[in-house]
Amino acid sequence: MPNPSARSLTGLWCTAALLLGGPCSAAAAAHRSAVFDANCSMCHQLGAVGVPGQFPRLAGRVGKIASTAAGxxxxxxxxxxxxxxxxxVDGTAIVGGVMPSFASLSNKDLAAALNYVASLDAAGKLHWKGPVFKPAAIARVRAGKPLSPRQVHRLRTATLGKGKR
Ligand code: HEC
Structure with missing residues (x-):
């Protein structure tokens, strides 16, 4: 883990506990998502609070980006x-960061992960529900033209602009 904070130690502990099939009673995790915790939290951290300069905070940001169809x-x-x-993100550049493809997850799981992060406030606590990502919408994007990771970055700039988010 790049950031030896209490939070990422908690994340490591939870990942280990979940892998062993045991319970994870992280005080830091206010609201949980099985898909996010298993696939995304090792980078974006529990509650999607991020690591400045390395992994973008999604909590409190994705819900705003998701408020338009283009977003x-x-x-x-x-x-x-x-x-x-x-x-x-949060005034700090993330240079050389790579977000992996999660095309191997089902449309349902991807919708669940996005709905989870869209529902969080900046502190990683449950804030609101929606706008809702639907598995059918993920399926439509999947059926369309695939983009390279760099093309997705250009899509981000076209959608959100270059400004701080
Ligand atoms: C291996 C680490 C890693 C994992 C695992 C990961 N991400 Fe990411 N994610 C990143 C990085 C790094 C970026 C920023 C990429 C860049 O700078 O181009 C990012 C960017 C994002 C963004 C765009 C944020 C923005 O401001 O535009 C979203 C949304 C996102 N991730 C969601 C997820 C979800 C949902 C999962 C789990 C299904 C996940 N990530 C798993 C590393 C990861």
Missing amino acids: RSYLEHVVLYGMMGTIT
Whole structure:
């Protein structure tokens, strides 16, 4: 783990506990998602609070990006095809960060992960539900033209602009 904070130690502990099939009673995790915790939290951290300069905070940000149809489409492309290219989040550039493709997950699981992060406030606590990502919408993006991780980065710039988010 790049950041030896109490939170990432908690994340490591939870990952180990979940792998062993045991319970994970992390005080830090206010609201849980099986798909996110298993596939995304090792980078984005429990509660999707991120690591500045390395892994973008999704909590409190994705819900805003998802408030437009173009924003939702961008987010669906990110989880399906990954992303590569510098982005600036919380005033800090993430240089050389690579978001892997999660095309191996089902449309249902991808929708669940996106709905989870869209529902979180900046502190990683449950804030609101929706706008809702539907498995059918993920399926439509999957059936369309695949993008490279760099093309997804260009889609981000076209959708959100270069400004801080
Ligand atoms: C191996 C580490 C890693 C894993 C695992 C990972 N991500 Fe990411 N994610 C990143 C990085 C790094 C970026 C920023 C990429 C860049 O700078 O181009 C990112 C970017 C994103 C973004 C775009 C944020 C923005 O500001 O535009 C979303 C949404 C996202 N990830 C969601 C997820 C979800 C959902 C999962 C689990 C299904 C996941 N990530 C798993 C590393 C990861």
